[in-house]
Amino acid sequence: MDGHPNLREERPAYNPEIVAFCCNWCSYAGADLAGTTRLQYPTNVKIIRVMCSGRVDPAFVLKAFSLGADGVIIAGCHPSDCHYINGNEKTAIRGDFLSEFIEDAGIESQRFRVEWIAGSEGHKFADVVKQMVTELEALGPISEESAQ
């Protein structure tokens, strides 16, 4: 595996792959609402549903990069909205840690984001994906050694 996602012929340039860990109660619902309101965003994102963003072990994020992800999003409820009282506070702390760690590993900081997306924020979900795809397209593929 070359670490690069499927490059389809009709899409000449780089087609970044994003893995998004979405909490069930807010962000996954927000992604659904983007659908209900038929907002359009690029196909590059694949959502993995978890019950709480606090479930996302930092190792998952690193694993995703090592498997060839070009970007990773952890999306949870807004601060104080967590279905599990304060799971997202832990996400915030881990997010800060991960951002530093990833930069130290030579991966650009734009490749990892922690986003708070409420169940009513279909637009925000679509915007975050659009923005990140644009940024990743500008960055180009991740360097081989830092991905490991």
Added chain:
Amino acid sequence: MMAKKEVVGAVLVVGGGPAGMQAALDLAESGYKVYVLETTPSIGGTMAQLDKTFPTNDCSMCILSPKLVATGRHENITLITNAELKKVEGEVGRFSVTVTKHQRFINEDKCTCCGICAEHCPIEGANSFERDLAPAKAIYVPFPQAVPLVYTIDKGLCIGCGICEKFCEANAIEYDMDSEIDETMEVGAIVLAPGYQVFDASKKSAYGHGVYANVVSNIEFERMLSASGPTEGHVIRPSDGDVPKSIAFIQCVGSRDAQTPNSYCSSYCCMAALKQAVIAKEHLPGLETTMFFMDTRAFGKEFEEYLQRAESEYGVRVFRNNRISGVQQNKETHDLSLSFIDAADISEETFDMVVLSAGAEPPEMSHKLAEILKIKTNKFGFCETDELSPVDSSLPGIFVCGAFSGPKDIPDSIAQASGAAGKVAALLSDQRGKLVTKKEYPEEMDLSNQEPRLGVFVCHCGINIGSVVNVPEVMEYASKLPGVVYAETNTYTCSQDTQKKIKEMIKEHNLNRVVVASCTPRTHEPLFQNTVREAGLNKYLFEMANIRDQCSWVHRLEPEAATEKAKDLVRMAVAKASRLEALQQPKIPVTPAALVIGGGLSGMTSALEIAKAGYEVHLIEKGKELGGHLRTIHSTLAGVDPRRTLAILRKEVLHNENITVHLGNTVEDVKGYIGNFESTLKDGEKIEHGAIVVATGAIEYEPTEYLYGKHPKVIRQTALGDMLSSGKFDAKSIVTIQCVGSRNDEHPNCSRICCSTAMTNALSIKKDYPDTEVYVLFRDIRTYGFSEENYNEAARLGVKFLRYDPSTPPKVQADGDDIEIHVDEQFIEQRIVLKPDYLVLNAAVHPNPDNKALAQLLKVPLNKEGFFLEAHMKLRPVDFPTDGIYLCGLAHSPRLIDESISQALAAAARVNTVLSKSSIEAEGVVSVVDEDKCSGCGTCVEVCPFSALRKNSDGVSEVIVAACKGCGCCGATCPEGAITMTHYTDQQLIAMARAALEEG
């Protein structure tokens, strides 16, 4: 006359807003059949229209939506939407209820809510949900998260063109339905929760609502702020779409207003408007928000802090003492100007927009309800209740909750709703469990040692998926994935015939895992889980791929890329599904007894209601006597005699054979978890119980200011009450100072009850001693709800109200036996000197100092003031995060007698939901600790907000399955990787991530 009346174990709840839903859920969970009658096509009430909620700025829909789904799906709740009450016969224990259902002209079982009908409907009309900001189609769903999630034809708007029928692939549209049908049901009790309606702001014509485009009502503004509202959360001027630079908020529109019938206070609008100002400023940095209050009524838990933050952090301008007389529009610019009082001057300013805080009115159906049910309403049209029985209507067996009994905010409505449920549960306790249904499933197949055999069902969803994603191609692709032995496509996978097909295919192909690629698990997972269960599979052997909401709908213009993504999503789901394991939901036995801590009004009320519902109760009181604060209260606003009530209540508690009273005792140790607590009392007695109610009350502040304790003429309001009731009152003039020990740096919040108390005392003085001068020195008068009437009455009887500013509080000087009070009056800007016979300090309610120790014992949180902190400030006002522990009364926050009683009944209802079950079925999705790997560091115990982890006798962590909610935070935290999160295991999630990144 019937020979013997059989009581019916079913309940009718009228209204499907937050209060109605709460009452329904509590009753359904306590073993009663519930019918929820809702006039609109969806449950949710006004809360569904809100953007955020105060004081936490929580997203309203985020917290409401799970409750909508829970209510809609509960097996003991039947929703009767788009319907109204027609006739009620019979009496308490056995009512015969007839309702009229207005047809939707949609077959609810067939409609998949795909929305293609509305997309093509050529008719646009008024939109009651989005107000005037966006049109509605004649076939519509009120909002995307509606429950039940089916479309409705608005017969008034529909021209019957027949287009929607042509487009509906589910054949759900049935024009030939009768437009209404009657249904009759038998119930033992009725709970009224029809809510309220918002005052029509255009009736106050001086404000120009409906005439000036940039004058909007609070609900309209709320929709504008909402990310899922018509403007997608953008605040813009309706006149020209410009972003406003300044917004004025006018309060008390249609409340506290003698020009309208609504002289009462609507209670929630001050906070709601403050929240709107804060959120608007968050949306538009630099926006100027100016608020015109008569008084700021931020009386609830942590509300005052919110007000202060709004002023100091967000820079919201706050003017008090203002009732704006009118708004003028500049015809050219559509800007709005208004005059207001600034200190002693009159100023005029121009604003880009004006938001009118329209108050609450009785619901439209109020009169009709009263007529059908023969219940009494007050002069405003709200349901009449008694201060000491706040959830009883004037007729036995008919209960009331929420704003129908008077304007109130969401948590008070929820508490009252649970309270009504508590009363009903006690009333119908003989019939508990008689009418509820429990679904039987076949025995689960033993799958051990079986290789995964997956079946994949790919849904066209009519044309919702099929018109974008190449469904046959995805199915073809899925059939070749490892482990997949069967794949097919369906027009609608959720249709009943496909459900049957899935079950047949499971049998025919020996499938042991099922993947459905269709819409979202948030709405459809339970349906499919049920199907696989019916075929003998464990419900956790099911996985969904969301190829509609998160694929075909959002990549409509890239069909090829969408098809590729759909394949990826199916591959991910298959990767997870092959690793799924059957999970058990252990049954945890419940000890049917409750421990109530605190023997005041709240504790006694709660204990009595639990006992009446048929459970054993241990009531623990630290003091030598039951009664708490109620013993010091002599009269209340409504004029009932608290002492008599106390005597009756005490007698009932002492004589109830289910209640054991432990006087002079405290709880020293608590072990266990929901259903299985074991507590040790100070005297050594050990009690086993299934639930706990915390009702430890609060204390009256002992002032250190205003010469209290140093001068005999300075007394607290309780002492004044004593004097008045014993007839020893003898004064020509008294002065009352409000907010003593509250709303200051140390205790920032409002004590809520003191303004009402001041009115009670002032009125009783004016009635018995009309010549006595009464002065009330206040900052804001906070007589919310109907107690505003008492404020008006006091003013009418000549009580003088002088407003002081907290920066220049009144000065009190002793002059021998006399006292002298200097106060800088804000309104007239004058220093006034008073020499009363008594200075009465309205002292704050402060948290019970014992709270800290008890909080540690129970592992439940306190807020920073020291009151107990509930699980959620809006929707779970009497729950703690830890299951099985509840709170009520002043232990929660300062509140009036009726509010304490409501909460106490609510806590009882919540306890009933636990104790009514012989066992609790735990979640299957829980954490599991590998004891061999656990080092006992305890990190997981700290991060768990539900106290669902503890150290066992071996010093390693263990999960209390009954308390675990399955969020998985502990697993992600554990440094040793010793915690597995079932159904979302590392292995499963990484397999998904790997599949996501694989070559297509």
Added chain:
Amino acid sequence: MTDKHQPPHGVKVQADVSKERKPKIVGFLCNWCSYAGADLCGVSRFQYPANIRLVRVMCSARVSPHLVLDLFEAGADGVLIGGCHLNDCHYMTGNFHTEKRVGLMKRLLREAGIEEARLRLEWISASEGEKFSKVVTEFTEEIRRLGTSRVLTDDMMKVRAASADNASETFRLKALIGKEFNLLNKGNAYGDKLDPEKLGRIIDTAVVDEFERALILELAGIRPMSVKQLGMVMDVPTDRILKHIVLLRQNSKIAMEHSEGFTPVYRTVATGDER
């Protein structure tokens, strides 16, 4: 189409030659009645002005609003539609639908600012050769009196005509007009016959809405515009414009481009552009 059905070339028409451009008039005639009537007119040597160009269609109901409005957008000065008399339609009820469609076209012309009189519907039977010549003569006079269409000289008029054309193609208007006749005469899905006045009001509202929305999309497709600018150019109150924008945004047809100070500016989303 064969030549022998065309009016003979070179026929001199006795009419004033105006200073202006010669009016360009297109006539759509149904095969069975009006076209036959036009032929009879020729056979009987009834004279009429030469400005009209005729297009034969099988039924007048074939003439969709788009065909007509597209001609006006291209600068036609007048359009005549000729069909069989009511109840005489070769296709049973085709001309009843024609009547409804012409109603829509006229409404849209009014919105676009083009004189309704430039569109004329006439029932001409196969035996009414003389009527055909009379109608064409009168209509040509009328068009001459109205003068040359401003669409070719006034950019805004062209945009308005294009918007009327686009509006006529919206599902909403097509559906309403397509159903209008049956809803009034045969009954709706509930088996009720609609009150013509009520339905008329509904269609009027829909026409105004759809025209204004189409015009917004045309204008904001040329260059990004604010609500106030649109209001001024379209001469429509800005609060109405805003309501349209809210809806168009919800349907992803228009997007906020940027803000000029406190004024958001909107741009039409090009179809096929998903980002």
